[in-house]
Amino acid sequence: MKRRFDRRTMLRGTLAGGAVSMGLPLLDCFLNDNGTALAQGAPLPLRFGAWMWGCGMNPDRWAPTTTGEGWALPPELIALDRDLSAGGKVRDYVSVLSGFDVTLDGRPNFPHSGGLVTTLTGRVPEQDGVFVEPTLDSVIASEIGGATRFRSIEMSATGNPNQAYSREAQGLPNAPELSPAALYDRVFGPEFADPSAGPFIPDPRLMLRQSVLSVVKEDGDRLMQEVGTHDKQRLDQYFTSVRQLERQIEVLLDGPPDLEACMRAPQRSGESLGTEVGQSKRTNELMAELLSFALACDQTRVFSMMFSAPISGLRQAGSSSQHHQLTHDEAIDPALGYQPEATAFVLDSMEAWADFVEKLAEIPEGDGTLLDNCLVFAHSDVSFAKVHGIIGIPMMVAGRAGGRVKPGVHVNGNAAPTTRVGLTLQQVMGLNVESWGALSMKATLPVSEILV
């Protein structure tokens, strides 16, 4: 069914007339049929997400020993053995990408940032921790994020507002949501148009906010004439952000999402922010649930989650050491062949990753679940953290991306650049890009083994 009226046009007309009366009889004709109408005809949205954990893994214990399908679960991926309520196991939805490397072309390996920045931007950083190009999630968001209320949603389970995973052009950090309660308010607070809430009446203030935004764009235009080239770029970013808010207001004026699976997320208690590993896992899980509801309502199509920072601050209550410290200081147990305390945090991280995937698989959508229409990229900053290894950066991909990717596969990159994965993800998300990255990190071939 197609909508015969555009609510926005009608309301604009009313506002321009000066006197505004938006009674129910007028608005009845705009109501949707509780979300089913468009959903039956239109394809379900495709979403991209990134999920990172810090301080890597033990390569011999993390990577499967055989490639293709049917690989045996290695000890550090045991968390993927979990059963899903919709059937199957987490591992059935996850492909493992091992053996993809970062090559520095003679530049120094800045600990914990060299591999990360290169994998996410395709370029080796020239200064420690400095991003100059946008991260993969931002590249994808700038292409597909414009259709939804939020261009993207950034999350972090570290409790630290100053550690951002996602970067815009010039390295501008996209600040993450730290608190599940704040994320709930942002997405499902009073502005959320709840499809089950009865007749939809747009708030006339929304259009007044639009008038405010058009004034500040004029301010920006004037300022643009006075500043240098660097500030012009920064003001461009400001304009992009203003336009995104305009888009958000348009979406809100459109009323409840026409998606069958859409409903307001449940409100949960028990939030506790910090890097004690139980806190981070709980935050990750609460946010994953909120995100799954937000995605089902098409509030955004791009998201990221920093479970732990590159210099991972995860710790056990009562311990004087953090994950990162342990990766360097803890002795390799000669009997076990690895660092037991540091490795416990790898297992925790993989459990948190399984928690995240599981939440996306709990929302039914179309003939399957939300996860079927997602493409989620998980990775760390290093492989073996003790030496800041950037050979074989651990990566995984979860979801079916609307049937475009094949899950449950193990691919060994055989020293191919990690950017091949970034290229593949962009292509799957519909970006028209034939190569990605620079110098040795330039990738031209997608990882065809995971493509359908």
Next chain:
Amino acid sequence: MSWFSRDLMAAVLAVAIVGCSSEDGGSGSDAPAVDGGPVALRRLTTEQFARSIHDVLGKHITVPTRIDPDERRSGLLAVGSSFAGVTPSGFEKYEAAAAAVAEQALDADHRAELVSCEPASASSSDDVCAGQFIEQVGRRLFRRSLSQAEIDRRVEVARNATAVLGDFYEGLELALSSLLVSPDFLFRVERAEPDPSDPNRLRLTAASIASRLSFLLWNTSPDDALLDAAESGNLLDHDVLAAQVDRLVSSPRAEIGLRSLFSDFYDFRQFDDGLVRKDAALFPAYTQTIAENAKEQTLRTIVAHLTNGGDYRDLFTTRNTFLTRNLGLVYRVPVVEANGWEAHTFDQDSPRAGLLSHVSMMALYSHPGRSSPTLRGKFVREVLLCQNVPTPPANIDFSIVEDTMGELRTARDRLEAHVTSDSCAGCHNLMDPIGLAFENFDAVGAFREQENGVTIDASGELDGVAYDGPIGVGEALRDHPEVGPCLVRTLFRYSVGRDATLEEWPLLDFLGERFAESGFRVADLVREMVLSDGFLTTSGPREAEMVGAEP
């Protein structure tokens, strides 16, 4: 222009200026003439955003804090602000914050303080009154007078909004929101103009100087008196400028400026963000209240010492401080005052003297579960001495440490294991001998004799000066020749929002000498700096750096 001729030119100009400087108590400056470096938009920091709103729109307003986090560059939020931008999620939050602020500013209890005119009717629009409000408030928020077009468009917003909402003040809220989310408010705009006395040079406009001054000294938008001086053009007159500097420096609000300055230097934002966390099982007595008190103790100590005209270097040795009862428990000294602060002087036999022995510093530069001589030493090197410590090599070989972990009981033992490895020694030798002298203070800054049952050896050495324990390292630091010049450099970067250019170095050297001559009085340094070319002139707008250039 080559290095040589640039230096030569600076020297020639310096001589020329000295020749005509006056000696009557500082109305002239004999600072070397330099062209100041480039200007850029500076996004208001979280603190500046809140302070500006409080000062212009009312102290009663609850300003949302979590917007776009400030970015730290070159060790300062003040430098990061010249690179910070506005992201989509950041703008979303700015807009929501603007609406919340506007509503509080114009609520029924407070609108009379802000809107000096009475609308013809409370339920319909009044362009004259709205225009008057926008003009007055807009000037403070934009830190310059608005153009007629900027006012008119906002009068229109207010008019349309009043028509829809049926309330004059609610309409005005939208106009106020449009000021608060404007790039002219969110960014400090520093503008350049040709210097009439030498059209080949650029100077900052009077309004830009007013903002620089106000944010440096009060960390907020300029007040009306300063804006008046700027907009009449008088501020470009040296004597008027000097008088305004004196007014701002001698105001009680200068304390805010000092606090902001040192909070930025020392990265005290981490306290505000609740990030100075400690393991609850290991440090059960450490609470959020103690963390907040600890930060406040250090800031109070700095303010009291510097506003009394104290020698900056004595901050690292002074035994005078302020305590609460909570802090008294950590320091194990009695505090009489049951609620609030009291002045305290640590005993001569106390291990505490100087800022570095404060709980704030020791807790901030530690891990959640243990002290960190390396972080403490790095802080002293990088922040207090402005020396760069290289990042560790990527492929660190810790095999020396591995097999004997159980035997390494103290931080010194563990670090000495690192330092026997050549690839680590170069840098760790810069940091550890400083940090190890603080090992008697644990991860929350409490005093201890032993670590894991072994008596702590707190001896060390700073650039040739040997000491034993925290008192000694404070004294060595106080007398270190770089401690004064480092403050000059940091203060300059903080003021102009960028690193000094090569051309500005002679000026910084000069300011360093003058700082020493003044007995390291910070107020004198500030005054000398803001009256110098480094502060008042510019090479023009900063241009974009080439990014992604092939090596």
